[in-house]
Amino acid sequence: xxxxxxxxxxxxxxxxxxxxxxxxxxxxxxxxxxxxxxxxxxxxxxxxxxxxxxxxxxxxxxxxxxxxxxxxxxxxxxxxxxxxxxxxxxxxxxxxxxxxxxxxxxxxxxxxxxxxxxxxxxxxxxxxxxxxxxxxxxxxxxxxxxxxxxxxxxxxxxxxxxxxxxxxxxxxxxxxxxxxxxxxxxxxxxxxxxxxxxxxxxxxxxxxxxxxxxxxxxxxxxxxxxxxxxxxxxxxxxxxxxxxxxxxxxxxxxxxxxxxxxxxxxxxxxxxxxxxxxxxxxxxxxxxxxxxxxxxxxxxxxxxxxxxxxxxxxxxxxxxxxxxxxxxxxxxxxxxxxxxxxxxxxxxxxxxxxxxxxxxxxxxxxxxxxxxxxxxx
Amino acid sequence: xxxxxxxxxxxxxxxxxxxxxxxxxxxxxxxxxxxxxxxxxxxxxxxxxxxxxxxxxxxxxxxxxxxxxxxxxxxxxxxxxxxx
Amino acid sequence: xxxxxxxxxxxxxxxxxxxxxxxxxxxxxxxxxxxxxxxxxxxxxxxxxxxxxxxxxxxxxxxxxxxxxxxxxxxxxxxxxxxxxxxxxxxxxxxxxxxxxxxxxxxxxxxxxxxxxxxxxxxxxxxxxxxxxxxxxxxxxxxxxxxxxxxxxxxxxxxxxxxxxxxxxxxxxxxxxxxxxxxxxxxxxxxxxxxxxxxxxxxxxxxxxxxxxxxxxxxxxxxxxxxxxxxxxxxxxxxxxxxxxxxxxxxxxxxxxxxxxxxxxxxxxxxxxxxxxxxxxxxxxxxxxxxxxxxxxxxxxxxxxxxxxxxxxxxxxxxxxxxxxxxxxxxxxxxxxxxxxxxxxxxxxxxxxxxxxxxxxxxxxxxxxxxxxxxxxxxxxxxxxxxxxxxxxxxxxxxxxxxxxx
Numbered sequence: 001x002x003x004x005x006x007x008x009x010x011x012x013x014x015x016x017x018x019x020x021x022x023x024x025x026x027x028x029x030x031x032x033x034x035x036x037x038x039x040x041x042x043x044x045x046x047x048x049x050x051x052x053x054x055x056x057x058x059x060x061x062x063x064x065x066x067x068x069x070x071x072x073x074x075x076x077x078x079x080x081x082x083x084x085x086x087x088x089x090x091x092x093x094x095x096x097x098x099x100x101x102x103x104x105x106x107x108x109x110x111x112x113x114x115x116x117x118x119x120x121x122x123x124x125x126x127x128x129x130x131x132x133x134x135x136x137x138x139x140x141x142x143x144x145x146x147x148x149x150x151x152x153x154x155x156x157x158x159x160x161x162x163x164x165x166x167x168x169x170x171x172x173x174x175x176x177x178x179x180x181x182x183x184x185x186x187x188x189x190x191x192x193x194x195x196x197x198x199x200x201x202x203x204x205x206x207x208x209x210x211x212x213x214x215x216x217x218x219x220x221x222x223x224x225x226x227x228x229x230x231x232x233x234x235x236x237x238x239x240x241x242x243x244x245x246x247x248x249x250x251x252x253x254x255x256x257x258x259x260x261x262x263x264x265x266x267x268x269x270x271x272x273x274x275x276x277x278x279x280x281x282x283x284x285x286x287x288x289x290x291x292x293x294x295x296x297x298x299x300x301x302x303x304x305x306x307x308x309x310x311x312x313x314x315x316x317x318x319x320x321x322x323x324x325x326x327x328x329x330x331x332x333x334x335x336x337x338x339x340x341x342x343x344x345x346x347x348x349x350x351x352x353x354x355x356x357x358x359x360x361x362x363x364x365x366x367x368x369x370x371x372x373x374x375x376x377x
Numbered sequence: 378x379x380x381x382x383x384x385x386x387x388x389x390x391x392x393x394x395x396x397x398x399x400x401x402x403x404x405x406x407x408x409x410x411x412x413x414x415x416x417x418x419x420x421x422x423x424x425x426x427x428x429x430x431x432x433x434x435x436x437x438x439x440x441x442x443x444x445x446x447x448x449x450x451x452x453x454x455x456x457x458x459x460x461x
Numbered sequence: 462x463x464x465x466x467x468x469x470x471x472x473x474x475x476x477x478x479x480x481x482x483x484x485x486x487x488x489x490x491x492x493x494x495x496x497x498x499x500x501x502x503x504x505x506x507x508x509x510x511x512x513x514x515x516x517x518x519x520x521x522x523x524x525x526x527x528x529x530x531x532x533x534x535x536x537x538x539x540x541x542x543x544x545x546x547x548x549x550x551x552x553x554x555x556x557x558x559x560x561x562x563x564x565x566x567x568x569x570x571x572x573x574x575x576x577x578x579x580x581x582x583x584x585x586x587x588x589x590x591x592x593x594x595x596x597x598x599x600x601x602x603x604x605x606x607x608x609x610x611x612x613x614x615x616x617x618x619x620x621x622x623x624x625x626x627x628x629x630x631x632x633x634x635x636x637x638x639x640x641x642x643x644x645x646x647x648x649x650x651x652x653x654x655x656x657x658x659x660x661x662x663x664x665x666x667x668x669x670x671x672x673x674x675x676x677x678x679x680x681x682x683x684x685x686x687x688x689x690x691x692x693x694x695x696x697x698x699x700x701x702x703x704x705x706x707x708x709x710x711x712x713x714x715x716x717x718x719x720x721x722x723x724x725x726x727x728x729x730x731x732x733x734x735x736x737x738x739x740x741x742x743x744x745x746x747x748x749x750x751x752x753x754x755x756x757x758x759x760x761x762x763x764x765x766x767x768x769x770x771x772x773x774x775x776x777x778x779x780x781x782x783x784x785x786x787x788x789x790x791x792x793x794x795x796x797x798x799x800x801x802x803x804x805x806x807x808x809x810x811x812x813x814x815x816x817x818x819x820x821x822x823x824x825x826x827x828x829x830x831x832x833x834x835x836x837x838x839x840x841x842x843x844x845x846x847x848x849x850x851x852x853x854x855x856x857x858x859x860x861x862x863x864x865x866x867x
Contacts, residue, residue: 041820081821150820219858222828222855258823263858276851278549279865285858285861285862285865286862286865288858295858296556296857297859298857299856300858301830301855302826302830302851303861304851
């Protein structure tokens with residue numbers, strides 16, 4: 001983008017849109033950020049806020065580790081309300097088969113310079129005494145982070161606005177025609193580029209983009225400080241996250257800065273209502289108390305569901321929309337939206353500016369899927 | 378009333394109470410006003426008296442966050458106030 | 462998980478309305494269970510059990526409840542619907558869970574007190590009005606204690622008299638409403654009852670001594686006491702109704718028709734959850750719902766008219782206690798609004814809606830799930846109370862795990 005003062009219109013002030021606004025404005029672009037509600041009020045408010053180097057595929061690892069570094073750099077400027085904590089993650093190995101997966105994971109992390117430590121059982125229990133006996137060990141990834149995403153989204157937006165971004169909240173986008181965005185209150189905003197960061201709502205504006213809502217359940221407990229010290233995830237989680245089974249549940253427990261435990265996680269496709277499903281909720285909680293038997297007596301105070309924007313192939317869509325030359329996409333982040341939001345924003349910025357990107361951008365281009373689906377027709 | 382045939386301990390001290398006494402009442406009768414500390418550290422005691430406000434939470438027999446106004450004293454009960 | 466017994470009529474809440482509903486359903490030949498959080502049936506009005514009260518009304522309902530077969534499930538909390546005709550129920554005194562199936566469901570979940578914040582209202586020793594009565598009935602020794610009772614409503618003089626009987630030294634009963642509207646209550650309490658009077662602030666002198674600043678007929682006075690009981694009427698406990706899907710009005714009352722039927726088929730609601738009206742109205746509504754849920758039209762007819770008469774009287778009574786504007790302006794920037802999460806007034810002022818404020822400040826996110834601060838922010842800022850989330854009231858993870866176990 002040769003015009004240094006180009007006008008970027010960002011649709012959606014979730015964590016992705018908010019990060020884009022902050023990063024773009026910092027680089028001198030003109031930004032208008034639009035959300036039908038308020039910053040961080042959709043999937044951003046419903047998820048865990050786990051910033052994790054995730055190795056489901058080389059591309060996923062590249063983006064998540066790049067983004068994780070950006071989070072580390074951002075952390076100094078976040079206020080305490082963002083609850084940024086470098087708790088780290090421990091991937092739990094229940095058995096010897098999992099332990100060999102731990103070794104493989106360690107090698108993968110090592111190869112791209114991510115610190116991790118293999119824990120034998122004694123080391124695991126020293127880190128997390130509340131885990132049930134008999135586990136095989138684990139992999140500690142010390143630099144993974146926990147944040148409170150709605151506060152981060154709000155803060156990124158506040159910063160962007162303070163530097164001159166325009167924000168239109170509480171107004172829905174009706175349609176996009178060429179470079180113009182039409183809003184429900186009859187405003188028309190024309191930009192040089194429109195960023196579709198609407199999460200599961202992205203197909204409303206870009207109907208050809210395959211984004212499916214993937215429902216998840218979470219439960220939060222009363223404050224029980226120091227009950228666990230790291231985000232604890234079973235190694236089977238990757239199977240759950242990347243498998244395609246209609247319903248999957250995995251052990252995933254997060255310590256919050258408040259001392260509460262946030263308990264996940266479940267994944268379901270093709271469910272649209274937000275009503276908590278007892279079977280799934282209790283399967284999830286059973287898994288949590290199976291790994292953490294002392295948690296049985298802890299009070300759960302709230303359970304809810306949320307919807308992840310799942311792409312067709314497990315990677316987000318970041319880049320030009322091949323069907324609309326005015327629109328760039330930033331959606332399909334599934335369960336990694338918080339982790340990869342900053343990476344997404346920087347990848348987009350560098351491409352908009354015509355600069356080289358910190359990691360290869362092509363794997364995330366939407367064209368990959370759209371051309372594929374066109375070929376199938 | 379006056380039928381104090383149960384004994385409980387509150388912060389390690391023994392008290393005789395009647396079986397119709399709630400833990401909240403027993404604590405207040407022991408001269409304790411601060412049941413817990415709020416998340417920013419200020420003193421709190423019962424507000425609603427009927428289980429809605431969660432201000433009267435104490436530890437009972439090792440379990441944290443029990444609502445003392447909803448719990449009747451039982452013989453041998455160990456009650457701790459002002460614990461996280 | 463234990464068996465899921467089916468009852469033709471299940472009543473949630475064992476206060477006057479719930480007891481009346483259960484009796485009428487059982488007398489109509491239905492199998493009936495009553496589920497209640499407390500250890501003993503009676504609700505707030507008959508706290509500690511019907512047998513503790515010598516009134517004609519209490520004796521009558523005690524007799525009726527003993528003459529029929531009712532399963533009383535006490536120390537039990539309804540968490541939510543497990544399925545459309547099944548309640549998920551957790552014991553409050555153990556880790557047990559069970560399900561209870563119903564043909565008809567009657568919600569008699571009562572009300573809690575309305576608190577409106579003023580500087581110092583979080584200091585221990587400051588309670589609600591019904592709260593202090595409840596604590597006293599459950600064994601709090603207030604003999605010789607200096608007490609100030611404040612706020613608004615017909616409960617104030619009732620509690621004042623009651624606490625006096627327990628030996629309390631009631632220094633003042635401060636009613637915010639003007640004398641011309643509520644004057645006739647003054648006589649029952651005596652000279653301590655003061656209208657046009659409200660608490661502005663409380664501070665603690667240490668040693669359990671409270672200094673209460675009171676606005677009285679334009680003057681400010683300070684009263685030293687040990688206990689301050691202050692509440693501004695009642696708020697319906699309609700969280701369970703919301704979870705079940707019954708239509709709830711913006712003022713948190715459950716919508717019901719002439720037969721106490723809610724918008725959910727087969728679900729009835731009675732008593733304070735349908736509009737604050739006191740025990741007499743609750744008893745009448747309980748009878749209506751009990752007979753209606755049992756299809757006992759013969760018994761239903763006469764109680765319908767009685768219910769309407771009682772409702773009319775109570776509505777007039779309660780209308781006299783409209784709250785004055787000053788009460789909503791007592792909180793200062795550093796006055797706590799959300800007591801669970803310690804969110805002060807000042808940090809809420811910049812938000813336009815409750816959900817934004819909740820996400821950004823944690824207001825209403827604590828264990829009470831907005832039961833105390835929700836009614837406050839509705840009145841101070843006009844925010845609508847957010848959606849109720851499972852489990853409605855905290856249950857242990859062990860219980861949550863067990864509830865899906867079938």
